[in-house]
Amino acid sequence: MGQLDGRTYLVVGGSSGIGLELVRRLRGNGADVLVWSRTAPDELSELGVAHTVVDTTKSLEEQGISAPQRLDGLAYCPGSINLRPFSRLTDEDFLAEYELNVLGAVRTLRLCLPALTHGDGASVVMFSTVAAQVGMGFHASIGSAKGAVEGLGRSLAAEFAPKLVRVNMVAPSATDTPLAERILGNEKKREASAERHPLKRVGEPADMAAAAQYLLSPDSGWMTGQVLRVDGGMSSLRV
Ligand SMILES: NC(=O)c1ccc[n+]([C@@H]2O[C@H](COP(=O)([O-])OP(=O)(O)OC[C@H]3O[C@@H](n4cnc5c(N)ncnc54)[C@H](OP(=O)(O)O)[C@@H]3O)[C@@H](O)[C@H]2O)c1
Numbered sequence: 488m489g490q491l492d493g494r495t496y497l498v499v500g501g502s503s504g505i506g507l508e509l510v511r512r513l514r515g516n517g518a519d520v521l522v523w524s525r526t527a528p529d530e531l532s533e534l535g536v537a538h539t540v541v542d543t544t545k546s547l548e549e550q551g552i553s554a555p556q557r558l559d560g561l562a563y564c565p566g567s568i569n570l571r572p573f574s575r576l577t578d579e580d581f582l583a584e585y586e587l588n589v590l591g592a593v594r595t596l597r598l599c600l601p602a603l604t605h606g607d608g609a610s611v612v613m614f615s616t617v618a619a620q621v622g623m624g625f626h627a628s629i630g631s632a633k634g635a636v637e638g639l640g641r642s643l644a645a646e647f648a649p650k651l652v653r654v655n656m657v658a659p660s661a662t663d664t665p666l667a668e669r670i671l672g673n674e675k676k677r678e679a680s681a682e683r684h685p686l687k688r689v690g691e692p693a694d695m696a697a698a699a700q701y702l703l704s705p706d707s708g709w710m711t712g713q714v715l716r717v718d719g720g721m722s723s724l725r726v
Contacts, residue, residue: 499564510536520536560610561611563591563614566587566629566633568629589635611647655712687719
């Protein structure tokens with residue numbers, strides 16, 4: 488028997504990194520899990536997870552995607568790390584970050600809201616970044632898109648509260664996933680990043696997945712509109 492027996496979760500972006508680790512944890516706790524992403528590793532079928540090919544930067548209706556019937560929770564994990572000096576960022580760069588991080592979540596939630604609105608309580612988790620809270624050079628496009636994710640999440644938390652649908656966010660700092668390859672891709676970069684964090688290491692997918700699972704589970708049943716800053720102390724400490 489798991490804590491999440493009988494519950495069903497959709498993990499968008501559950502094929503890699505933090506999302507995949509979240510899928511492992513939800514399955515390990517007895518939940519049924521559906522994954523939407525563009526590709527599917529073999530591990531998903533080994534975990535007994537149903538996968539649907541979805542690109543959230545495009546119309547879901549035009550891809551023939553239909554919502555699950557009933558969901559206890561949904562995590563929207565797709566995101567980007569596009570670090571460049573402001574002078575080298577084009578309008579298209581800003582729009583691409585917004586499309587994937589914000590509109591992708593909007594499209595997913597628009598389609599899935601009826602499945603979450605059953606009156607028994609449901610939970611949505613989205614991913615921000617430490618760079619939405621702390622100003623960091625070269626983060627203008629991702630910082631602005633993730634700032635929008637946090638604004639979206641708080642607005643929806645208010646709007647959905649009467650429906651008993653909670654909305655919270657996890658804001659990671661540098662976490663060792665395929666997405667972070669360019670910033671953590673070798674030992675020197677990992678050590679330099681670890682040194683910048685008060686807790687002197689980089690994040691692991693398990694750190695973020697544990698926070699996301701907590702927010703999806705009934706354990707966090709009285710939390711909504713919050714951002715969990717899982718960042719080794721980066722956003723709030725000077726050590
Ligand atoms: N890793 C970090 O250092 C870090 C730091 C701050 C914030 N974050 C945030 O944490 C979240 C998870 O990041 P991660 O590091 O786990 O990234 P990741 O390893 O790249 O995983 C991203 C997931 O999203 C899916 N995805 C990407 N584009 C998609 C699209 N257009 N349509 C559908 N699915 C798509 C990917 O699957 P497919 O490729 O198969 O589609 C994959 O499953 C992101 O929102 C990221 O911005 C991460």
